[in-house]
Amino acid sequence: MRIVFKTDYVQDIRPWKDRYQLGLYLALLALAVAAPWLLDAFYLGELTNVLIWAVAGLGLMVLTGHTGQASLGHAAFLACGCYANIILLEAGLPFLLAFPLAGLVTGVVGALIAIPALRLHGIYLAIFTLALSILTDDIIVLSEPWTGGVSGKYAPPINLFGVMVDRWGTPAPFYWLTLAVVVLVTLGYINLLRAPLGRSFIAVRDSEVSAQAMGVDIARTKAVSFGLSCMVTGWAGALMGLFAGAFNNETFSVVISIQLLMMIVIGGLGSIHGAFLGAIVIGFLPQFLSIAKEWLAPLTGGGSVAIPGLEFGVFGMILIAFLLFEPMGLYGRWLKIRTWFELFPFYRKDMFKRQKTYLRTERLK
């Protein structure tokens, strides 16, 4: 059993609980920085992919996990960030300017879309964003002069402090670039959550009426959340574009939107950890499945035949299992395990029990 004695309010305000926890996260960061020397090029690429998904997950987590607004259309903002970044690069802007701007542009676009969209509640917002995501494909095709339409665009190699950074040519610098974005976004996110704005997000998520009575401007808070969420998602999109090298109107399809939302649900809604855990599941599932298929091939008698849709099928089953048995996601499961060890031997089975209530209708009468 570990007990933390608190002697100062700053102890509650700073992001880590005690030195032990701080040390743990610093060690993790050190390990992440050292990854290019520990992994071969293939797994480094996979890790980069996971980190990019984590950024996208953090973006959606702000909106869905902390503000309670489900979006089924965030691929649209991935696309927005991706295209904005490349278009700005092609216009001759240096990467260090183009990349932040791509996120800002996406954030502003998101906030503008949010103004009409956030009058909608719950599933209606999900439907609206879903339609937005479907339209993105057509919008990209229709605005061909900028986006290259169906034939798409190629990401140029970028110059960062004199180093050419390219996903294939120089995987290590590209990985570090991604890691830097991840770390900065995560730190900003942590800060936000311990400040008034982050709390007002949670307030809007849990009870709009009382948030309003506490002086939180609901519409403004939601728009800010949407804007921040889109900004981070835009950065993720920009990284995805650079990572993929080539992309067109079908790269950021509605399926990506759905996958992103499912990812943060599996990871655990309402926690930063959840975005990372979900990204790990998304990133390594294909590898895991191909390994599993090789293992199973002798048993089933079939060779390593590609089964179309297998990934999504398995992904769907994992998600259903989580929603039924662990609605708090992987992070929720981890919290339970951790609490079990911390409180050993005093852990009780019903410690995390949720109250089951009759549906609180979102309709009036």
Added chain:
Amino acid sequence: MSLLAVEDVTLKFGGLTAVNRLSFAVDAGEIFAIVGPNGAGKSTVFNLISRFYTPQSGALRFDGHDLLAVRSSDVAALGVARTFQNIELFDHATVLQNLLVGRHRHRRSNILSEILFTPAVRRQEVENRERVEEIIDFLDLQPYRDKMIAGLPYGVRKVVEMARALATDPRLLLLDEPASGLSVEETSDLRWWIEDIRRQMGITVLMVEHDMGLVGQVCDRVLAMADGAQLALGTPAEVQAHPAVIEAYLGHPA
């Protein structure tokens, strides 16, 4: 001069008149109760003051401000805080976080400084925390500080909701049925708290309550309502003895 003035307010939902030409005024430093049978429009009066509803006619004034000119989210900034009949807390947050949301109207930082968590934001957070701790001490919430709302018993949630309202540093506190669902002991705690809220914090209290025992013990004046209109207004004893009130509760004597 009265702190809150409700002047000739009428609110209709379609054909139903929820509040009918209601007028009353709450003086600064007063503990004022609204009583009445279910459906009399008591909570609706609160929702009017919170600006969740806009009346068809009449005026609402708080401390010289025209309440009808401000939006719902700006009412708190004027110094009005409230609780809800069916507790409306932020269920998936801790007690501490709930109370800190109450400090939202004192926010001086902006998005950028919060994302960078500048020293000014840190100072503001420490100030907020100090104020919240005073309220936690006042309402004996220490054991629950880091607990999630979703796992707390009903009685504690009621107290947390009151604490959250107090964390806004209001001048007027609206309590919507503070004693409903509480045990006898909890109700007697509540009684002392309400008196201390006025005495120590100098906050005016307006409450909707069914427990006439509590109302008689703590309130200076009582407004009895039925069908959205005033039945009687006066001291608790006067109102309880008023023939129209007795009739509204017990029916017409044969």
Added chain:
Amino acid sequence: MEILQLLISGLANGCVYGLIALGFVLIYKATEAVNFAQGDIMVLGAFVTIGLTNAEHMGLPFWAALPVSIALLAGFGYLVERLLIRPMFGQSQTAVVILTIALGFVIRFAVGLIWGHDPQTLQNPLAGRDLALAGLVLGLEDVAVIVVTLLLTGSLFAFFSRTRLGLAMQAASQNQLAAYYMGIPVRRVQGLVWALAGAVACIAGILFAAKGAVDPSTGLMGIKAFAAAVIGGFGSLPGALLGGLIVGVIEPFASRYIAAGYSQVVPYALLMAVLVFRPHGLFSQMRSKKV
């Protein structure tokens, strides 16, 4: 003449959208859940029927296979409610939405695994026959689709407004707790609603597969039907059908008279406009929450 032809084929397509939309609305009305897997359940219904009747599969007689596959899908709907939706009791609408999306993925995967990924058509007695009517040549399938849809919507409407069970379903949707207190077995009613939605999806699938080919990813069309349900007003059965017809008719006309790239855009743009500009008008049941 061309306009009439376009109109009829649009109406027939719209009917299929409308039928899927009916499934959405049925479930939404009774349980306030939104079933994003409805399109995939329709595809499942289509493939079950194809598997039963088509010569290359089991080759059962067409009219014998229909009731069997409808019953199977009703059972499937009931099981989905019993095994997946009921344990979600008390969780948010959004969680249920995500669950049904995941269910759609799983169904799509299973259908592909069992029946393959090639487009298949339901062999049926009406195939390829035309109906010449006052100079118009109409596919008999199109006519059948329209007739069946109208009959089905009418009988569902009557069911909800006339029968005890239908009224109980409505009551359960308005206020679960109150319905429970009034002695309505809320949970069983919800199971029946899902069964009904499964059956309706199966009929939609049969009509769709008779008109043209289906493949496992056809289920994504459910999103278009979803647009139909929203446009028509989420709370009403005739509204769902109407919305389906609007979307169905707009599509061929948009691709005929507006630039080709825009025809796909129109239904979704319409959906977004409806959501933003008429969020209350079209959803009469949506109002702010009471405190």
